[in-house]
Amino acid sequence: MNNKKKWNIKTATKIFHQPFFDLMFKAQKTHxxxxxxxxxxxxxxxxxxxGLCPEDCKYCSQSAKYNTGLSNEKLINLxxxxxxxxxxxxxxxxxxxxxxxxxNPKDRDMPLLESMIKHVKDLGLxxxxxxxxxxxxxxxxxxxxxxxxxxxxxxxxxEYYKNIVTTRSYNDRLVTIEKIRNSGIKVCxxxxxxxxxxxxxxxxxxxxLSNLSKHPESVPINMLVKIKGTPMENNTKVSxxxxxxIIALSRIMMPNSFIRLSAGREYMNDQMQALCFMAGANSxxxxxxxxxxxxxxxxxxxxxxxKLNLNTKNISDIVNEKMSNQMYYNAxx
Ligand code: SAM
Ligand code: DTB
Ligand code: SF4
Numbered sequence: 037m038n039n040k041k042k043w044n045i046k047t048a049t050k051i052f053h054q055p056f057f058d059l060m061f062k063a064q065k066t067h068x069x070x071x072x073x074x075x076x077x078x079x080x081x082x083x084x085x086x087g088l089c090p091e092d093c094k095y096c097s098q099s100a101k102y103n104t105g106l107s108n109e110k111l112i113n114l115x116x117x118x119x120x121x122x123x124x125x126x127x128x129x130x131x132x133x134x135x136x137x138x139x140n141p142k143d144r145d146m147p148l149l150e151s152m153i154k155h156v157k158d159l160g161l162x163x164x165x166x167x168x169x170x171x172x173x174x175x176x177x178x179x180x181x182x183x184x185x186x187x188x189x190x191x192x193x194x195e196y197y198k199n200i201v202t203t204r205s206y207n208d209r210l211v212t213i214e215k216i217r218n219s220g221i222k223v224c225x226x227x228x229x230x231x232x233x234x235x236x237x238x239x240x241x242x243x244x245l246s247n248l249s250k251h252p253e254s255v256p257i258n259m260l261v262k263i264k265g266t267p268m269e270n271n272t273k274v275s276x277x278x279x280x281x282i283i284a285l286s287r288i289m290m291p292n293s294f295i296r297l298s299a300g301r302e303y304m305n306d307q308m309q310a311l312c313f314m315a316g317a318n319s320x321x322x323x324x325x326x327x328x329x330x331x332x333x334x335x336x337x338x339x340x341x342x343k344l345n346l347n348t349k350n351i352s353d354i355v356n357e358k359m360s361n362q363m364y365y366n367a368x369x
Pocket of ligand 3: 089090091092093096097098099136137138139168
């Protein structure tokens with residue numbers, strides 16, 4: 037990851053527009069050189085503080101600027117987090133991601149956040165948090181508590197960003213990502229497709245991500261989930277093939293990163309998801325809820341993983357022919 041190639045829009049655009057099967061072949065070859073081809077990393081997501089966010093991200097159900105009908109919730113207590121993490125562990129997830137609708141955490145919240153990290157790690161899960169912008173002191177505290185990953189997305193190109201968020205700048209995001217990188221916490225950073233951006237903006241986002249000081253270990257690619265009440269509620273749907281091409285290009289540009297097929301999977305059929313996996317996506321959020329919106333049910337995902345013979349680290353231990361759906365659900369609940 038350190039001897040990485042420097043990417044520019046011209047070269048990346050040429051690859052993006054290759055004939056579809058040539059692009060898929062190149063992405064699959066890159067994937068097989070760097071990863072086990074039939075392995076899927078699974079993370080479970082939990083919202084630890086919901087709604088009333090002071091930022092104005094035009095796609096988000098949680099911004100206080102839009103009337104989305106969301107029920108807001110203050111920072112939840114430790115027991116709720118531990119219980120959710122135990123359930124996640126039972127279902128075979130290997131990483132537990134905790135998200136808060138904040139511009140930045142307050143110092144008074146840090147002790148609770150640190151306890152959440154410690155307790156979740158004690159269950160044998162990797163930890164990830166996404167809490168907004170961080171100062172140096174906060175990054176160090178999270179690193180010392182043992183946080184494994186921090187999610188902080190660039191979302192779109194630097195050129196298009198001001199059309200999506202006005203309460204912070206692209207540079208603010210880059211600064212926080214660099215702080216995380218320097219602290220030793222692994223970086224999770226990606227974007228969303230469907231914000232009204234052009235293909236060039238999507239490629240420019242990947243150029244930004246691939247030219248960070250080190251590639252993010254994890255790159256979530258979200259498909260916009262249209263939220264009623266936000267300025268993006270009537271956005272045009274992204275073409276499926278353009279979406280798959282962006283996954284393939286992400287794999288080629290960041291060959292060692294886990295590419296996560298993130299929000300929007302609920303609206304993708306099995307064939308679309310399989311093409312995304314073939315293009316190099318090797319990570320998903322698992323469980324019927326993302327932060328505030330829904331995700332495919334676990335049994336739908338298990339059926340899909342079985343059809344594709346995909347292994348997750350633990351799921352193959354609990355999902356086998358002898359286990360009835362009811363037993364599986366009991367384990368998952
Ligand atoms: N508040 C923190 C922040 O913005 O960094 C963390 C949570 S935020 C919900 C994490 C990411 O989820 C966003 O950067 C965005 O990429 C994605 N996201 C949020 N709402 C979405 C939506 N409606 N559709 C698709 N992705 C979404
Ligand atoms: C990311 O890129 N996608 C996740 C995670 N990082 C935190 C969040 C998706 C949120 C989808 C909308 C919702 O459920 O509110
Ligand atoms: Fe707040 Fe994050 Fe939603 Fe933006 S994406 S409004 S920062 S919760």
